[in-house]
Amino acid sequence: MKLTSNEEYGLRCLVRIGLTGSSLTIPEISKAEGVSPAYAAKILRILRRAGFIKAARGKEGGYMLARPADRIVIGDVIDALGGRLFETDFCSQHSGQQSVCTHSVDCSVRSLWRTVQVLVDQVLSKTTLQDLLRNEQEMNSWVRSLPGTSRLSMIQ
Numbered sequence: 252m253k254l255t256s257n258e259e260y261g262l263r264c265l266v267r268i269g270l271t272g273s274s275l276t277i278p279e280i281s282k283a284e285g286v287s288p289a290y291a292a293k294i295l296r297i298l299r300r301a302g303f304i305k306a307a308r309g310k311e312g313g314y315m316l317a318r319p320a321d322r323i324v325i326g327d328v329i330d331a332l333g334g335r336l337f338e339t340d341f342c343s344q345h346s347g348q349q350s351v352c353t354h355s356v357d358c359s360v361r362s363l364w365r366t367v368q369v370l371v372d373q374v375l376s377k378t379t380l381q382d383l384l385r386n387e388q389e390m391n392s393w394v395r396s397l398p399g400t401s402r403l404s405m406i407q
Contacts, residue, residue, distance in 0.1 A: 261331075273313075274315040277292050301328070301331035302318075319381075325378040374394075
């Protein structure tokens, strides 16, 4: 289970646009985030089609948020950029050499991944782009305030 580069750079581009408060061009976003213009354009196209950003042509053109940052839910952004960590069809896609997974009836591993996905969904559904516009220290405090995360020792 890994976040894809689309998800990472997509969030970074979205945060960059959110922090700017005005429109940014592909070359500006590309340079600021350290990605090629072609890759930035690909990510921005996904974000635009999903309705998170809008584009304007011309001298004053570029990409800007399509709605206020507090109305852009990060779980929705992650879904648009790549998807969930554990999809419901995961087991059928990873059945090994069998047509059906040998653990399809009683699987403790599937239970673990479902639980992880539920917890991830709970956090991402409560997180907006506005939250990500905070600095790292403020974000760490906010994350610790979420139910069930007060004991997270790995975030400092």
